[in-house]
Amino acid sequence: MDSFDKKILFELQRDCSLSLAELSERVGLSQTPCWRRIQMLEKQGVIRKRVALLDTEAVNLGLTVFVHLKTNQHNPEWLGSVADFAERAPEITEFYRMSGETDYLLKVLVPDMKAYDEFYKRLISQAGFSDVSSSFAMEQMKYSTEVPLDYIHK
Incomplete structure (x- = not known):
């Protein structure tokens, strides 16, 4: 795992809805290598899943x-x-x-x-x-x- 992988993980943890173009720009890679790294991180189990975080109050779980x-x-x-x-x-x-x-x-x-x-x-x-x-x-x-x-x- 290198600094690019770490940057990808940092950005995806903050907002996994980023487009590939936005993510690639933020981490300093072109889209194809960035996508390959995401796929490898998923294959390795480092990225387990991508989800939406809900506001518990908004869904009546106070x-x-x-x-x-x-x-x-x-x-x-x-x-x-x-x-x-x-x-x-x-x-x-x-x-x-x-x-x-x-x-x-x-x-x-x-x-x-x-x-x-x-x-x-x-x-x-x-x-x-x-x-x-x-x-x-x-x-x-x-x-x-x-x-x-x-x-x-x-």
Whole structure:
């Protein structure tokens, strides 16, 4: 990965709707080499997908909940069932296996507390948790989907 690839990634993270002509100009390449590099980055899995970022308030998802899960079951079958539930639940936008006090962490987006309560009831009926606790975001202080590129190995 060289400086051109890094520039392409920087620009696409900021706005993947740029035309090839705009992107090529910004990174200092002609269109054909720029396009080939994008295709290679996609083939390598560096660029996983290109998406539109939505305003959660505009789509009636004003409540962000971080759900901390603890379990006494640490086996592949249990994890598989929880992962399957997470894949099927559109409210879960992020799902992590954690170290420390919490075994798993979910980020959940819902319109309001009533919707969260309905989600919670579906969640706890899925698998055996020893503890489920929720933290409600009061204000989003920073949100970015851009990953830092300073750590890329050349």
